[in-house]
Amino acid sequence: MRIQSEFVEGFGALAELGPAVSVFGSARTKPGTPFYEMGTQVGRRLVEQGYAVITGGGPGAMEAANKGARDAGGASVGLGIELPFEQGLNEYVNLGVNFRYFFARKTMFVKYAQGFIVLPGGFGTLDELFEAVTLVQTQKVTSFPIVLMGTEYWGGLFDWLRGTVLDAGTVSRKDVDLLHLTDDVDEAVRMVTESDEQVAPKRPE
Numbered sequence: 572m573r574i575q576s577e578f579v580e581g582f583g584a585l586a587e588l589g590p591a592v593s594v595f596g597s598a599r600t601k602p603g604t605p606f607y608e609m610g611t612q613v614g615r616r617l618v619e620q621g622y623a624v625i626t627g628g629g630p631g632a633m634e635a636a637n638k639g640a641r642d643a644g645g646a647s648v649g650l651g652i653e654l655p656f657e658q659g660l661n662e663y664v665n666l667g668v669n670f671r672y673f674f675a676r677k678t679m680f681v682k683y684a685q686g687f688i689v690l691p692g693g694f695g696t697l698d699e700l701f702e703a704v705t706l707v708q709t710q711k712v713t714s715f716p717i718v719l720m721g722t723e724y725w726g727g728l729f730d731w732l733r734g735t736v737l738d739a740g741t742v743s744r745k746d747v748d749l750l751h752l753t754d755d756v757d758e759a760v761r762m763v764t765e766s767d768e769q770v771a772p773k774r775p776e
């Protein structure tokens with residue numbers, strides 16, 4: 572069955588990856604823009620700290636993170652998705668897997684990463700972000716730091732969660748505290764890798 576084979580293929584391709592961080596962000600972020608540059612720096616810094624970089628393998632922020640990772644000589648993973656307006660994996664991916672199903676692909680982002688760094692993005696990015704927060708909140712995954720980058724971009728969402736949503740009692744303080752926010756690349760990388768000390772021993776070699 573196609574669905575099953577996507578999981579098998581994904582698990583097989585990523586089994587030997589070692590520690591990794593998934594980086595998300597808009598497919599529409601253009602090269603030369605500040606957020607593209609931020610993505611490149613995130614990819615580079617993660618590799619310098621000994622991490623593989625996993626992205627959705629597409630253009631924009633994904634491409635930026637893959638570029639940074641590859642240029643720094645690291646593992647640059649792209650988990651591509653078949654879309655009607657297919658663009659293929661970006662040129663900076665050095666380990667690529669293609670998926671037809673978003674849900675199979677999303678499993679890989681969480682299963683093979685120690686945390687998420689989320690650059691400014693749209694519906695796709697929000698989907699990935701909130702799936703991860705839900706998994707952490709419900710303790711389906713543990714010690715999984717999630718860092719949003721771009722204080723101005725995410726600030727409104729942050730305030731809304733800590734105001735309206737928290738006040739309504741639909742989330743707890745502990746839940747909103749799962750999300751970190753920064754503009755600083757080193758700080759973001761530190762946040763996702765620090766708690767890895769608790770996570771690392773649980774991962775198979």
Ligand SMILES: CC(C)=CCNc1ncnc2c1ncn2[C@@H]1O[C@H](COP(=O)(O)O)[C@@H](O)[C@H]1O
Nearest residue numbers: 595596597598599627628629692693694695696
């Ligand atoms: C120019 C364009 C729209 C290309 C679309 N090509 C894509 N290729 C790969 N992953 C994607 C693509 N679009 C959305 N995604 C997924 O959704 C996220 C970005 O969606 P968005 O641009 O924020 O909503 C990415 O992290 C990725 O996992």
